[in-house]
Amino acid sequence: MRNSPVLLLILLMLVSHTLQAQNRKRIRDYGLSPGIMEPGRWNAITDVSGVLVGHQTLVRGENIRSGVTVIQPHDGNLFHEKVPAAVCVGNGFGKAIGFTQVQELGNLETPIALTSTLNVFSVADAMVDHMLSLPGNELVRSVNPVVGETNDGFLNDIRQRPVQKADVFTAISDLDSGMVAEGNVGAGTGTRCFGFKGGIGTASRVLDDNRGGYTIGVLVQTNFGGLLRIMGVPVGELLEQDQLSMADPFEADGSCMIIIATDAPIPARNLERLAKRSFLALGRVGSYISNGSGDYAIAFSTHPGCRIRSDAPDMVGEVPELGNDFMSPLFLAVVEATEEAIYNSLFMAEDMVGFKGHRVEAIPIQSVIGIIEEKGH
Numbered sequence: 001m002r003n004s005p006v007l008l009l010i011l012l013m014l015v016s017h018t019l020q021a022q023n024r025k026r027i028r029d030y031g032l033s034p035g036i037m038e039p040g041r042w043n044a045i046t047d048v049s050g051v052l053v054g055h056q057t058l059v060r061g062e063n064i065r066s067g068v069t070v071i072q073p074h075d076g077n078l079f080h081e082k083v084p085a086a087v088c089v090g091n092g093f094g095k096a097i098g099f100t101q102v103q104e105l106g107n108l109e110t111p112i113a114l115t116s117t118l119n120v121f122s123v124a125d126a127m128v129d130h131m132l133s134l135p136g137n138e139l140v141r142s143v144n145p146v147v148g149e150t151n152d153g154f155l156n157d158i159r160q161r162p163v164q165k166a167d168v169f170t171a172i173s174d175l176d177s178g179m180v181a182e183g184n185v186g187a188g189t190g191t192r193c194f195g196f197k198g199g200i201g202t203a204s205r206v207l208d209d210n211r212g213g214y215t216i217g218v219l220v221q222t223n224f225g226g227l228l229r230i231m232g233v234p235v236g237e238l239l240e241q242d243q244l245s246m247a248d249p250f251e252a253d254g255s256c257m258i259i260i261a262t263d264a265p266i267p268a269r270n271l272e273r274l275a276k277r278s279f280l281a282l283g284r285v286g287s288y289i290s291n292g293s294g295d296y297a298i299a300f301s302t303h304p305g306c307r308i309r310s311d312a313p314d315m316v317g318e319v320p321e322l323g324n325d326f327m328s329p330l331f332l333a334v335v336e337a338t339e340e341a342i343y344n345s346l347f348m349a350e351d352m353v354g355f356k357g358h359r360v361e362a363i364p365i366q367s368v369i370g371i372i373e374e375k376g377h
Helices: 005-023 099-104 119-134 166-174 235-241 268-285 330-350 365-374
Strands: 052-060 064-074 081-092 114-115 146-152 200-204 215-223 256-261 295-302
Touching: 052 166, 052 200, 064 166, 064 215, 081 099, 081 268, 099 295, 114 119, 114 215, 114 256, 119 146, 119 166, 146 256, 146 330, 200 330, 215 268, 215 330, 235 365, 256 268, 256 330, 268 295
Parallel strands: 114 146, 256 295
Antiparallel strands: 052 064, 064 114, 081 295, 200 215, 215 256
């Protein structure tokens, strides 16, 4: 049977998409090493022992480009083994769910979910269903789901609210350690960053043994603007000169969700201080946290001695706590890991066409590498 022109066109598009996906690499794969500290094995949030990440990606028809990403601090029952946590708000233009209880009590009792703006409510509902269904939670009558978002309405028909409960359950079933999928996946499927395709990115840093040997892992959902800088080089301005970047630095609305994990023994007070420092990375990459941007950082510790157990027998417990004087290396680590996670979200993202034919190009990596090499990095 003779192949039709339409079939051949579809096959060519699939091959082109596959080749493009294979060509996308993380920033370190190009010989560029942001910062001075060493990453972990995976250079991902999952380098923090016990942390799991799962995605559900929705690309349907011409208009649906969305998804959900779930981050779980450990593989136990979080409601009965809560972890210390804190939230920091850079700019509060967002539809965050569950953040006030984290601020008040200083702990997480569910996984963290990231999604699209109008999907936060269905995702939170699904997270409640998930927690209530866990063995041992039969008598639970209050659950605080934690859900963050960015707006993917340029590439996604956001009013359709495509993320359903089943999609959240799929992301939960996908939870895993090791390598983390980046770019156009999960909650990053329909996002933009500096006028290019944004997405999910992750990175990590490991402290030297004489500084505790602790690990910091970061995962970001990038959907914000500004004037892009990479490793101190004004890439956005130089790409504008080559007419490769269509970003308008004065139309920089968007959002960035920053999830920070560490195995250091840090309670909520110092986790908040850690979360604050992550916003320094937004400045490094060229964001000025605009009026319409929802920028939030959530930090948690997986240290076993810091967990809040529901069956704790003692009225007063003893919790290990890293001293204030030893926090500075972790502050540097979170800035570096956040910065690199943002770069990875850009480098791993691919071109996307979505809602109403809107098209967003991936960052032109070879042009960027050329600019950085020319500037002496």
